[in-house]
Amino acid sequence: MPFFEAVKLALSSIRAQKLKSFFSLVGVLIGVTFLIAVVSIVQGMNVYMTDKFAGALVGVNTFQLQQQPNFQMGPTSEEQRREWHRRPRITIEDAAYVESHMKTPVIFARAGFDQEPVAWHGRIAQQIQLNTVDAEYFRIKHWDIAEGRAFTPQEVTANAEVAVLGWDLAQKLFDGHDPLGQTVSIGGLPHRVIGVVEEQGSVFGFSLDKFIVTPITSPARRLTNRPHVLDNLQVQATDPTLMRAAVEEVDELMRVRRGLKPGQADNFHIETSESALSTWDKISKILFLALPGLVGISLVVGGIVIMNIMLMAVVERTREIGIRKALGARSGDIMAQFVVESATLSMTGAVLGIGTGLLLAFTVRALTPLPAAVAPWSIGLGVGLGVLVGIIAGVYPARQASRMDPIIALGHE
Amino acid sequence: MNEVVIKLEGITREYLMGTEQVRALRGVDLEIRRNEYVAIMGPSGSGKSTMMNLLGCLDTPSAGRYWLNGHEVSRMQDDDLARIRNREIGFVFQTFNLLPRASALANVELPLVYAGISGRDRRRRAETALQRVGLGERMHHKPNELSGGQRQRVAIARALVNEPSILLADEPTGNLDSTTSEEIMRVFGALHAQGQTVVLVTHEADIAAHAHRVVLLRDGRVDSDRSTPPRAAEAAA
Numbered sequence: 001m002p003f004f005e006a007v008k009l010a011l012s013s014i015r016a017q018k019l020k021s022f023f024s025l026v027g028v029l030i031g032v033t034f035l036i037a038v039v040s041i042v043q044g045m046n047v048y049m050t051d052k053f054a055g056a057l058v059g060v061n062t063f064q065l066q067q068q069p070n071f072q073m074g075p076t077s078e079e080q081r082r083e084w085h086r087r088p089r090i091t092i093e094d095a096a097y098v099e100s101h102m103k104t105p106v107i108f109a110r111a112g113f114d115q116e117p118v119a120w121h122g123r124i125a126q127q128i129q130l131n132t133v134d135a136e137y138f139r140i141k142h143w144d145i146a147e148g149r150a151f152t153p154q155e156v157t158a159n160a161e162v163a164v165l166g167w168d169l170a171q172k173l174f175d176g177h178d179p180l181g182q183t184v185s186i187g188g189l190p191h192r193v194i195g196v197v198e199e200q201g202s203v204f205g206f207s208l209d210k211f212i213v214t215p216i217t218s219p220a221r222r223l224t225n226r227p228h229v230l231d232n233l234q235v236q237a238t239d240p241t242l243m244r245a246a247v248e249e250v251d252e253l254m255r256v257r258r259g260l261k262p263g264q265a266d267n268f269h270i271e272t273s274e275s276a277l278s279t280w281d282k283i284s285k286i287l288f289l290a291l292p293g294l295v296g297i298s299l300v301v302g303g304i305v306i307m308n309i310m311l312m313a314v315v316e317r318t319r320e321i322g323i324r325k326a327l328g329a330r331s332g333d334i335m336a337q338f339v340v341e342s343a344t345l346s347m348t349g350a351v352l353g354i355g356t357g358l359l360l361a362f363t364v365r366a367l368t369p370l371p372a373a374v375a376p377w378s379i380g381l382g383v384g385l386g387v388l389v390g391i392i393a394g395v396y397p398a399r400q401a402s403r404m405d406p407i408i409a410l411g412h413e
Numbered sequence: 414m415n416e417v418v419i420k421l422e423g424i425t426r427e428y429l430m431g432t433e434q435v436r437a438l439r440g441v442d443l444e445i446r447r448n449e450y451v452a453i454m455g456p457s458g459s460g461k462s463t464m465m466n467l468l469g470c471l472d473t474p475s476a477g478r479y480w481l482n483g484h485e486v487s488r489m490q491d492d493d494l495a496r497i498r499n500r501e502i503g504f505v506f507q508t509f510n511l512l513p514r515a516s517a518l519a520n521v522e523l524p525l526v527y528a529g530i531s532g533r534d535r536r537r538r539a540e541t542a543l544q545r546v547g548l549g550e551r552m553h554h555k556p557n558e559l560s561g562g563q564r565q566r567v568a569i570a571r572a573l574v575n576e577p578s579i580l581l582a583d584e585p586t587g588n589l590d591s592t593t594s595e596e597i598m599r600v601f602g603a604l605h606a607q608g609q610t611v612v613l614v615t616h617e618a619d620i621a622a623h624a625h626r627v628v629l630l631r632d633g634r635v636d637s638d639r640s641t642p643p644r645a646a647e648a649a650a
């Protein structure tokens with residue numbers, strides 16, 4: 001019997017018993033739902049982490065020289081943390097040394113950070129990210145100015161008491177008033193607002209626009225670190241291909257400056273978007289390792305259910321098998337008919353599973369800050385697994401059917 | 414005389430029923446020629462059903478040889494037997510044996526599917542076969558939308574569609590009332606008149622009376638084999 005006929009026949013058998021068919025393919029449906037939903041969410045996270053998280057929080061082509069790593073979501077030992085804390089801080093002198101010796105073309109921005117309340121006319125915004133930085137910081141962060149202007153290198157040199165606001169802060173604090181020219185108090189220190197940065201959006205529901213930027217020489221600098229101490233030195237390669245060379249050069253310069261011997265570990269940290277993503281990589285690897293187990297169990301259960309349904313179908317349709325054999329169906333035709341039916345049943349489950357999986361993934365995306373993106377390979381894999389489970393589950397029942405004696409089958413009531 | 418279509422030589426068939434050896438056929442010799450109309454009769458236990466299964470290539474003999482249209486089918490394996498059933502035999506059963514979910518047309522197409530004939534050709538030939546048995550108007554009905562007589566006509570159309578060497582009918586009127594039975598027997602008579610070889614297996618004498626030759630089985634052997642004059646009614650048809 002031609003393949004197409006067999007599929008048509010299978011679909012009509014499935015339609016004839018919709019409810020039973022549905023229950024028999026629930027296992028496969030759940031397995032594939034799992035596969036699609038988890039892969040879509042992990043894939044979405046991947047895209048998100050690479051594009052937005054790393055881009056927004058670390059910066060494109062950018063790395064930071066600092067005392068210790070920023071993003072360490074995984075477990076770290078107490079000993080490791082103590083070692084980080086014993087390390088010397090990065091100083092203005094370190095930054096000057098690196099800047100003056102650096103050969104790879106890069107731009108630098110010294111930076112110090114803190115959380116501070118910002119107040120204007122009796123209104124107070126708590127827990128605002130204070131960035132005390134060089135003028136190049138705006139370029140490194142790719143921050144465009146929505147209103148007013150950024151501060152200049154001259155203003156940094158002149159210890160200007162100026163500030164640039166993040167979008168959310170400007171909205172919250174000024175609530176419709178023009179912030180330009182107003183004086184805000186940062187932890188009690190007055191600064192004049194000269195600009196507002198364009199809206200940056202959010203990462204995992206956390207706003208990227210609740211910040212205030214002042215020159216690293218402004219009075220607010222005192223709030224961030226002791227004199228001469230920096231939180232980090234931001235370095236941006238002027239070209240992506242120079243990124244690795246720049247990282248290596250900074251590492252080498254710092255080792256020389258700190259007098260580290262070959263074989264001795266770095267007592268500073270270079271944070272790249274790669275190192276920020278490494279933790280996420282670990283998490284996504286664990287998810288991908290756990291996934292085959294979850295999917296596998298559902299598919300095995302689904303396969304067993306389908307096998308049982310097919311065995312029942314073979315018994316119920318004994319007479320039909322007898323008729324077909326009497327009319328000239330060979331054992332192979334009967335075998336193919338039931339294997340195709342089983343595979344079609346299972347694949348229907350897989351296709352429905354893809355639908356519910358995508359629905360689930362996009363529901364998660366709509367209702368939570370977790371992103372989701374469809375991985376085309378997961379859809380292919382879902383359909384493929386569905387067909388495979390159906391074929392494996394169908395072989396034994398189909399064999400039973402194909403081996404029936406037509407005389408006995410025809411006499412069956 | 415026409416050529417021989419069926420030739421049985423010393424056919425025996427034994428099988429185990431529980432622990433008991435049953436000898437259903439004990440050496441049957443028989444020849445049936447093209448365009449004969451033969452009834453195989455006998456009381457229950459005479460080996461009639463076994464004979465029907467062997468003639469229809471659903472079963473193979475324990476000993477002896479069977480040639481169908483020149484092929485020795487008594488030594489064939491399952492797949493070859495399936496092909497012979499498909500090409501050479503048209504079955505008509507007492508219980509019709511139609512697929513309940515398929516239309517009359519689809520039922521008639523079924524042997525053509527296994528013969529590997531393409532969709533459009535299949536449909537044309539199935540339509541012709543249904544018209545031959547007078548069901549041209551009800552091709553898209555399902556079996557449960559048809560009367561018993563109509564169902565048996567669909568079965569006859571299905572048996573004919575592959576132009577088999579023999580039409581093999583097992584108690585074809587067993588589930589029909591007497592008026593419908595006569596109607597079905599007229600269809601067989603007409604097909605025979607058009608040149609079809611017909612073999613009826615029955616225990617009813619008035620059905621067997623439609624045939625031109627009656628082979629009587631008793632205890633697994635041919636008890637009598639005689640030609641009968643065609644009935645007036647059929648001569649007219």
